[in-house]
Amino acid sequence: MNALANRRFLKMNGLGNQITVLDLRGTRLLVSADDARAIAAEPRARFDQLMVLHDPQVAGTDAFVRIYNIDGSEAGACGNGTRCVAWAMVADPGMGDPARTSLTLQTKAGLLPVRRESETIFTVDMGAPRLAWDEIPLAEPFEDTSRFELQIGPIDDPILHTPCAVNMGNPHAVFFVEDPYAYNLAQIGPLLENHPIFPDRANIELAAVKAPDHIVLRVWERGAGITQACGSGACAALVAAVRRELSARKAVVSLPGGDLTIEWRESDGHVLMTGAAEFEWEGTLDPSLFESAA
Ligand SMILES: N[C@@H](CCC[C@H](N)C(=O)O)C(=O)O
Numbered sequence: 001m002n003a004l005a006n007r008r009f010l011k012m013n014g015l016g017n018q019i020t021v022l023d024l025r026g027t028r029l030l031v032s033a034d035d036a037r038a039i040a041a042e043p044r045a046r047f048d049q050l051m052v053l054h055d056p057q058v059a060g061t062d063a064f065v066r067i068y069n070i071d072g073s074e075a076g077a078c079g080n081g082t083r084c085v086a087w088a089m090v091a092d093p094g095m096g097d098p099a100r101t102s103l104t105l106q107t108k109a110g111l112l113p114v115r116r117e118s119e120t121i122f123t124v125d126m127g128a129p130r131l132a133w134d135e136i137p138l139a140e141p142f143e144d145t146s147r148f149e150l151q152i153g154p155i156d157d158p159i160l161h162t163p164c165a166v167n168m169g170n171p172h173a174v175f176f177v178e179d180p181y182a183y184n185l186a187q188i189g190p191l192l193e194n195h196p197i198f199p200d201r202a203n204i205e206l207a208a209v210k211a212p213d214h215i216v217l218r219v220w221e222r223g224a225g226i227t228q229a230c231g232s233g234a235c236a237a238l239v240a241a242v243r244r245e246l247s248a249r250k251a252v253v254s255l256p257g258g259d260l261t262i263e264w265r266e267s268d269g270h271v272l273m274t275g276a277a278e279f280e281w282e283g284t285l286d287p288s289l290f291e292s293a294a
Contacts, residue, residue, distance in 0.1 A: 002290035003029050009045050010088055011280045014080025016228025016257025020047035021081075021088050022285075023095050025055050025063060033072030038289045040070045045283060048224045051081040061111060062089060062103040069223025076109030077169025079231015079260075079273050083122040086114040087277035094282075109169030120276050126232065128269040129239045130167040138165060139199050146243040150197060155188055163192075164240035168271065170222070171202040172236035176244065180206035180218040189220025203230060207237040212248040215241055217255050228257030235271045238262040 010021040020039065022031070031039075031052050039045050050068040057064045065085055067075045082105060090100045105112045113125045133142045142148040145165040150173075152161060163173035173192060177183065183206055192204045204220040217237050219230040234253035241247035242264055250263040260275040 001287055002035070003027075004031065004035055004039075004285055005287035005290060006284050008094065008282060008284050009039075010084075010092060010282050011044060011047075012084040012087065013257075013278050013280060014083050014229060014231060015255055015260065015275060017080035017230060018046065018048040018227070019051060019078075019081045019084040020045050020049075021051045021053070021085055023053045023088070025053050031066065031068065033068070033074075035290065036068035037070075037072045038292070039285060042286060042289050044281065045285065046070075048221065048227045049075070049078045049081045051078065051085050053085065056106065058106055058111070060104060061106045064106045067107060069221070070225075071223045073223040074108070075170050075223065076107055077126065077232045079124060079126060079168075079235060080229055080275070080277075082107075082112055082114065082124045082231070083275060083277040086116065086122045086124070087120065087279065090116055091119070092279070107169065117274065120278060121274065122277055123272055123274040124231070126168055126235050126271045126273050129236070129264075129271060131165075131243075133165075136165045136167045136171050136202075137199055139197050146240070150195060152191060152195060154191055160188060160192070164243055165202075166236040166239045166243075168232040168235045168239070170232055171198060171200055172205060172233060172240075173198065173202045174205040174207050174237050174240035176241075176246065177206050177208055180208055180216055183218075185218055185220050185226055189226065193220060193222050203233050203236070205230075205233050205237050205240075207241065209241050209246040212246075213251045215247060215251050215253045217253050219255070229255040229260070231260060231273050231275065234260045234262050235273055239264055239271060
């Protein structure tokens with residue numbers, strides 16, 4: 001039997017971004033891409049991202065978190081999932097410590113300090129964006145990644161040929177449009193995500209700056225498709241808007257699932273993301289899920 005069978009999971013969401021949290025601390029268990037896809041096939045555990053907690057690797061951190069998209073691919077960052085993990089580590093009766101008001105999580109992309117603002121609101125320090133072409137990464141050198149030319153035959157809208165690229169622990173391409181809801185994101189998302197200029201693929205953002213402190217955003221997520229919200233995408237959109245001199249360094253980013261407050265802090269260049277985490281239910285992983293993945 002797969003060792004993940006019968007393990008407890010928490011089903012949560014961050015502004016409608018579907019998150020499942022699996023705590024494997026204290027074990028040597030690892031989740032494979034097949035395991036992740038198998039877990040996603042269980043309706044009660046279905047996720048956009050699976051956040052798997054492992055024992056801390058660095059002194060002073062609370063957990064090493066591996067992040068899986070629904071297609072089984074791994075990501076370095078997930079802003080909404082990070083707030084959900086933080087909620088679990090302070091508020092869940094099985095794994096939380098209600099006395100905690102701050103903690104530090106480690107992902108493949110680095111350390112993420114988190115502060116609890118209230119019962120369900122958390123601020124994550126998402127670190128400094130990486131902006132050089134080889135850090136995004138892009139397949140060829142561009143001196144200015146805030147506006148570069150993308151050749152993409154099947155899409156004739158010129159706005160979708162000039163993204164601003166930002167790495168927030170994961171790659172993002174932000175396109176500034178008048179109305180994000182005027183686009184068929186299900187059609188253009190996969191074309192842009194898989195464009196050869198993005199060797200690691202990319203999360204795709206359609207952003208409209210409504211005021212210096214307000215951005216409206218829709219996201220096509222790498223490995224997950226259209227989601228109700230993407231925390232790292234909101235951070236990337238604010239950074240891109242500042243780079244294009246379209247917004248202030250602090251703004252509310254409105255996603256289909258709700259609002260996040262994002263600040264690109266001047267003092268140290270870190271991006272702070274504040275928003276909600278919501279617990280839905282808990283369950284255990286049905287052993288039959290892993291039968292075909294074995
Ligand atoms: N939903 C996330 C981003 C998850 C990872 C992304 N799909 C990727 O592959 O980079 C968020 O809230 O940041």
